[in-house]
Amino acid sequence: MDTRNVAIIASQELRISLRSRWVQIFAVVFAVLTLAISYFGMVTSIVVGFEGFTRTTASLLNLVLYLVPMLALAAATSSFCPEQGAAELLFSQPVSRGEVLFGKILGLYASLAIAVLFGFGISGFIVASQSGAEGVSRYLGFLGVTFILLLSFLCLGALAAVGSASRIKALGIALALWFLFVLFYDLMMIGLVGLLDPHSARAAVLLGLFGNPVDLARVAGLLMLGGATIFGAAGAALVRTFGSTGLAATILCLLNLCWSVAFVTVASRVLARREI
Amino acid sequence: MGPAMMNGSSLARKMRRRVTYLAFGCCLAFALPASGRTIAVSPAGPVRSIAQALRSAADGDVIEVHAGLYNEDVVLDRSVQLVGAGNVVIRGTGRGSVVTVAADGCTLRGFVIEHSGSSLMNEDAGILLKSRKNRIVGNHLKDVLFGIYLLQSDGNYIADNTIHGRPQLDYGDRGNGIHIWNSRYNTVERNTVYETRDGIYVEHAYHSVIRSNRVHDLRYGLHYMYSDDNDFEGNIFYNNVAGAAIMYSSRIRFRRNQFLHNRGFASYGILFQADDHCLAEENVIADNAVGIFMEALNESTLRNNLVAANDLALQVFTSSAGNIFEKNNFIDNLSPLELEGSQSNNRWNGSLAGNYWSQYEGFDLDGDGIGDVPYHIENVFEHLEAQLPLLRLYLLSPAAQSLVLAERGFPVLETPQETDNLPLMKPVTMDWQPQDPAARPPRRSLAFTLSAMLVVLSLAAFRWGVHS
Numbered sequence: 001m002d003t004r005n006v007a008i009i010a011s012q013e014l015r016i017s018l019r020s021r022w023v024q025i026f027a028v029v030f031a032v033l034t035l036a037i038s039y040f041g042m043v044t045s046i047v048v049g050f051e052g053f054t055r056t057t058a059s060l061l062n063l064v065l066y067l068v069p070m071l072a073l074a075a076a077t078s079s080f081c082p083e084q085g086a087a088e089l090l091f092s093q094p095v096s097r098g099e100v101l102f103g104k105i106l107g108l109y110a111s112l113a114i115a116v117l118f119g120f121g122i123s124g125f126i127v128a129s130q131s132g133a134e135g136v137s138r139y140l141g142f143l144g145v146t147f148i149l150l151l152s153f154l155c156l157g158a159l160a161a162v163g164s165a166s167r168i169k170a171l172g173i174a175l176a177l178w179f180l181f182v183l184f185y186d187l188m189m190i191g192l193v194g195l196l197d198p199h200s201a202r203a204a205v206l207l208g209l210f211g212n213p214v215d216l217a218r219v220a221g222l223l224m225l226g227g228a229t230i231f232g233a234a235g236a237a238l239v240r241t242f243g244s245t246g247l248a249a250t251i252l253c254l255l256n257l258c259w260s261v262a263f264v265t266v267a268s269r270v271l272a273r274r275e276i
Numbered sequence: 277m278g279p280a281m282m283n284g285s286s287l288a289r290k291m292r293r294r295v296t297y298l299a300f301g302c303c304l305a306f307a308l309p310a311s312g313r314t315i316a317v318s319p320a321g322p323v324r325s326i327a328q329a330l331r332s333a334a335d336g337d338v339i340e341v342h343a344g345l346y347n348e349d350v351v352l353d354r355s356v357q358l359v360g361a362g363n364v365v366i367r368g369t370g371r372g373s374v375v376t377v378a379a380d381g382c383t384l385r386g387f388v389i390e391h392s393g394s395s396l397m398n399e400d401a402g403i404l405l406k407s408r409k410n411r412i413v414g415n416h417l418k419d420v421l422f423g424i425y426l427l428q429s430d431g432n433y434i435a436d437n438t439i440h441g442r443p444q445l446d447y448g449d450r451g452n453g454i455h456i457w458n459s460r461y462n463t464v465e466r467n468t469v470y471e472t473r474d475g476i477y478v479e480h481a482y483h484s485v486i487r488s489n490r491v492h493d494l495r496y497g498l499h500y501m502y503s504d505d506n507d508f509e510g511n512i513f514y515n516n517v518a519g520a521a522i523m524y525s526s527r528i529r530f531r532r533n534q535f536l537h538n539r540g541f542a543s544y545g546i547l548f549q550a551d552d553h554c555l556a557e558e559n560v561i562a563d564n565a566v567g568i569f570m571e572a573l574n575e576s577t578l579r580n581n582l583v584a585a586n587d588l589a590l591q592v593f594t595s596s597a598g599n600i601f602e603k604n605n606f607i608d609n610l611s612p613l614e615l616e617g618s619q620s621n622n623r624w625n626g627s628l629a630g631n632y633w634s635q636y637e638g639f640d641l642d643g644d645g646i647g648d649v650p651y652h653i654e655n656v657f658e659h660l661e662a663q664l665p666l667l668r669l670y671l672l673s674p675a676a677q678s679l680v681l682a683e684r685g686f687p688v689l690e691t692p693q694e695t696d697n698l699p700l701m702k703p704v705t706m707d708w709q710p711q712d713p714a715a716r717p718p719r720r721s722l723a724f725t726l727s728a729m730l731v732v733l734s735l736a737a738f739r740w741g742v743h744s
Binding site for chain 2: 014015017018019058061062065066110111114115117118120121122124125127128129135136139140182183184185186187189190193194198201202205206209214215218219222226227228229230231232233234235236237238
């Protein structure tokens with residue numbers, strides 16, 4: 001694989017993506033939402049007057065958990081299944097399919113990361129007006145978790161897109177994946193835990209966590225923002241399993257990166273075998 | 277021969293001394309009937325040790341100790357005022373207590389007291405009180421096992437002392453900062469206690485008032501055991517395992533205390549165990565793992581408290597019954613209630629008003645300030661979680677939230693109906709302004725710069741990306 005080719009495709013993808021109205025609109029909407037959440041959070045926290053893990057942080061986390069996977073999946077499908085002819089033109093160039101895949105993912109990732117960065121920066125002004133130095137580092141940690149979640153869903157979106165025959169099919173699959181990972185997976189786990197006996201339920205919950213990038217991001221984010229005590233007895237189990245809170249968050253982030261690697265690997269296999 | 281002579285001469289000396297004392301005593305009786313003499317102690321002499329001064333002192337005397345280091349254990353066996361002038365350090369022998377007060381009505385003021393013994397069984401303390409009506413004021417205790425130990429000691433006034441324990445020991449091996457055992461009518465105020473076992477420990481003690489103390493970085497800030505009819509007010513407890521642990525006690529009344537930043541795995545703002553007829557008013561319970569824990573708390577009233585920013589606001593065992601919650605503010609707690617058991621017998625609203633819950637999503641059409649829809653405090657996810665603690669790993673997950681929404685629309689699961697029938701639409705205003713002692717000043721400039729950098733960076737990257 002030629003890194004120069006990857007860089008060329010990545011910069012082209014970045015350009016296309018940043019010029020697209022969808023990414024621009026997303027950046028503005030994301031910024032407005034984070035701004036609104038942190039503003040209203042600030043208003044209530046002035047009433048209370050105590051800093052802590054508050055609903056502001058919880059709402060920000062929720063926004064990220066809902067929006068970021070959706071954005072990444074949508075961007076990946078629309079990029080990997082472009083209008084008739086564009087893909088054929090690109091794949092007919094003297095670059096390998098792997099280079100196209102990596103380049104596109106890198107370019108997309110850079111453009112979406114810029115949008116997320118913009119939103120975090122804008123609402124950072126409001127968060128800044130009420131938090132201490134500790135809050136700043138937690139905010140940056142949260143930003144990191146968001147970036148990791150973005151990557152894993154971008155890779156998942158790429159896999160869905162290269163594996164499906166048409167643009168419509170790819171969008172449908174992306175939507176289904178979003179429902180699966182954001183909603184159904186956890187609902188199934190919660191249901192499953194109710195059915196199992198306590199001992200195997202314990203293992204199921206801990207292992208089940210690793211099967212979903214959204215869960216990995218959520219738990220890592222909560223560990224960074226609120227510490228392990230936020231999970232009560234379950235948090236104690238996490239710390240006992242991993243050694244410490246920081247280590248637990250790091251391992252969860254690494255596992256999330258593993259998911260990205262897995263998705264990309266499968267996607268490149270699928271792409272290599274595919275008729276274009 | 278020799279011994280006889282010595283006996284003779286010592287007898288004569290004793291006689292002489294007695295005559296002197298008698299004369300002196302007569303003088304005193306006429307000249308200074310109330311206030312007694314003042315005896316000065318100084319490293320420069322003539323009286324070089326406190327013990328020496330005490331031997332010559334009578335009830336009502338003042339012993340003024342001048343700056344310096346005194347290596348001795350002191351036993352106040354007569355009713356005197358022991359006053360430190362300047363930086364006076366009493367360094368104990370390291371066996372037993374440094375200062376023992378055995379006579380009634382003593383005053384101990386203005387000393388640095390350090391290096392007590394290390395026996396928990398012998399109650400080795402910085403200051404050990406075994407008598408009544410003493411005043412212990414403005415002392416600084418450090419490197420002591422127990423700080424101030426009240427052993428069957430009534431009517432004392434303990435104020436403005438600072439007590440620092442032995443942080444190198446485990447909690448179980450340390451003593452308590454102020455330990456009150458089998459004593460009545462004591463007043464403890466404006467003391468600072470840190471890094472001991474419990475800050476203020478009260479066992480079999482009645483009618484005490486504990487006011488405006490600051491207690492931090494230890495196990496339980498304030499710990500009552502089998503102690504009825506006590507009050508505490510205006511204290512600040514933070515960074516402890518529990519702010520206050522109230523156990524096996526009746527009629528504990530407390531107001532305007534702050535229970536903050538108790539953040540361990542089993543950490544509580546206030547822990548109630550087997551108490552009754554308690555009254556909590558206008559306290560602040562914020563940023564704890566669990567705000568209020570209650571097991572077998574009965575017939576108590578919690579009113580006008582602020583419970584905010586806790587991971588879990590209330591952990592209630594169904595052994596608690598007959599309690600009433602009214603006009604409290606429950607704000608920004610991650611979970612408002614976890615009920616251990618199926619149904620509790622507590623009242624979540626008074627006859628006129630309930631509480632303010634920031635999670636409440638009802639409406640108020642008639643505009644009387646009370647929501648028209650009752651508030652079910654524990655939602656279905658919190659209910660499941662109480663039974664299977666590991667489920668809390670799904671805290672704040674979209675799935676958990678949709679479950680709660682769905683259950684609200686179509687209730688199929690049998691969840692306990694802990695209900696506030698008169699939920700308030702607006703927070704209750706507090707008449708006092710709590711101050712968070714552990715709050716660090718915000719680093720606004722740093723955070724602002726960083727935010728500006730993020731925005732500029734994203735805009736620059738955007739421009740570069742679009743035009744490259």
